[in-house]
Amino acid sequence: MSRRKLSAVGANVFALGAVSLVTDVSSEMVTAVLPVYLVLGLHLSPAAYGLVDGLYTGATAVLRIAGGYVADRIRRRKVVAGAGYALSAVMKLGLLVAGSSAAAIGAVITLDRAGKGLRTAPRDALITLSAPEPLLGRAFGVHRAMDSVGAFAGPLVALAVLAAVGAANPEAFDAVFVVSFCIAAIGVLLLVLFVRDRRTPKAAGTPVSPRAAAALLRGHGVRRLLVAACVLGLATVGDGFVYLLLQHKEDIATGWFPLLAVGTNLSYLLLAAPLGALADRIGRLPVVLGGYGALALVYLLLAGPVSGWLLFVLALALYGAFYAATDGVLMALAGPLLPESLRTTGISLVQTAQALAYFASSVLFGLAWQFWGADLAIAVAAGGAVVAIATTFAVLRKART
């Protein structure tokens, strides 16, 4: 990709990417040390940790939609996104204040995730409004690549802080949280200074009201998008399962477990921008479908005869390719189908539908694994991915832009 084409996605996209990069360094720092902090620093038992961890995942769906609606209503996406970034930043200090109370820590983590729920849809809506329509795939690709650079660097920064303070030092975790806060605050500063809000003119035709938001659901395009998001969410069984199946198949030491996510992230990072650009050239729907094809291949690999290093390289590369081809590209696909005045609401609906379906599929896959065994469960998941490709093609073919 030439420099000229890259810059064509717009300075605002790069500014949003930089904010995401810095913010992800901050949040992944905390994610990396949180289990150790809770179990060794605070002596929470596994069950208490499980409760906190459960809050981490499921707490933000409603807030996400409310945040999306408010952002559209006041036509200030940057303000709502900024509130989300700021809330998450302050909660890094909240971890210091929460001390060893499991309830307080649960509350802090929930608010941190609430901040994430609040900011994601307005941020993605801003991206769709900041880049020229034909370059949306590339814009999301650039943004997601920058985002995952941050996710990649976060744990390394955390380890560096721990090494500097001395990991056995009780202040070590506090230092990680304080540094994480400072980095998150830099993210908020960059957002305030360099991200430009696109205040869309008040369109007389589409007022922003609860009724209009509900009407979104009646529009054909949005309904198709929601169906596709749910189907695609249902086809995804969860990272933990994929890594665990890899581990079962190859019996690698659990110590290598975190490296599996690193492999996926690396593939995602490298492929996000090129696949986004490809989506602009050959169409977003084929790239999303190709991504789910890659997911089906991952499942087949897990059930198939390939083994050893080849299996790891192929599975993780394809898994990263799946994320690169679907995460941002689906938003690029969704953006133009939503009226500008209700774009944030629409994006938050799509993201929430996908997240809920993903949650359901993870639970179902867990049960399938338990009752049918790993081999049959993964074969069914592979079949599910193929069905998802067919369904998505059928519902989005007509809506495609």
Next chain:
Amino acid sequence: MKTRILIAVAGVLVLAGAAVAYVGFASARSHDVTATGAVRLDPGPRLLFRSTADADRGHVATVSATDPAGPRTVSPLSCARVYAAGGTGLCLRQDGDLTTYQLAVLDAGLAVQRELPLVGLPNRARVSASGRMLAWTVFVTGDSYNGGMFSTRAGILDTATGDLAGTLEDYAVTRDGKPYQAADLNFWGVTFTADDRHFYATMSTAGHRYLVAGDFAAHTVRTLRENVECPSLSPDGTRVAFKSAVDGDPARGWRLSVLDLATAKVTPLAETRSVDDQPAWLDGRTIGYGLPRGPGHADVWSVPADGSGPPRLLIPDAESPAAL
């Protein structure tokens, strides 16, 4: 634009400076611990614990059993969790960087006899009364495949034969009298009987937590009753002290109780605060346990095992208690 860049540069410098200053400040506050004497693990009227005092946090120390709040002997050895009995110690500790841990087997003079890598975060440690059998629990984060639930792995080492069970998950399980298989088995909190072969532990599966009785030689476990976690067998082998989730719901906290194995009678202890620790028998009538007090701090408390009397602060700034 120029002003904005200036503000950004200034802001980033201030925030980065604050981060670096805090890291420097924190590392300056870490100091070397000077050992105050030779800690020994031989049987005797002493209590072993892990210090949580600012001056020597993490270090293994002992106090006299008759004067627990009195002067302490602090060793140079640092552990995340410690236990000892019969002249053998078990220290779960960090191994190099923050993410890996190891188990160190200690002799009576605190010398490391053997090291084993641990995969996961160390959580519980136990030694059989004779000092022959060691058990530990680690908390495996990578395994959180069951949707935000935890995963634990309990291991047992026979120091006499070198036999090692790295995890109890491949033991043959009998649940309510029937053979049982599941992918979501978790074990934690092992306690040994006097024969150095049988043990009690906690097993969770399908949302239930059971007290199980196990056989190390036969590699079997069977469920005994529900909602008994982190069992600890009394010195005479007749009772099990444990923690149970209040109303079966861990979110409501844990209650220390004692189960009489012969009569199945459960006696809740006088400690009403939530105790999330594997209790330790300090003698045939007294239970000791750690209670966190703010980040990094904890105290060891004791309470009578028959449900009478109030809890009392035994060793300030300590956790992981064991009676030697």
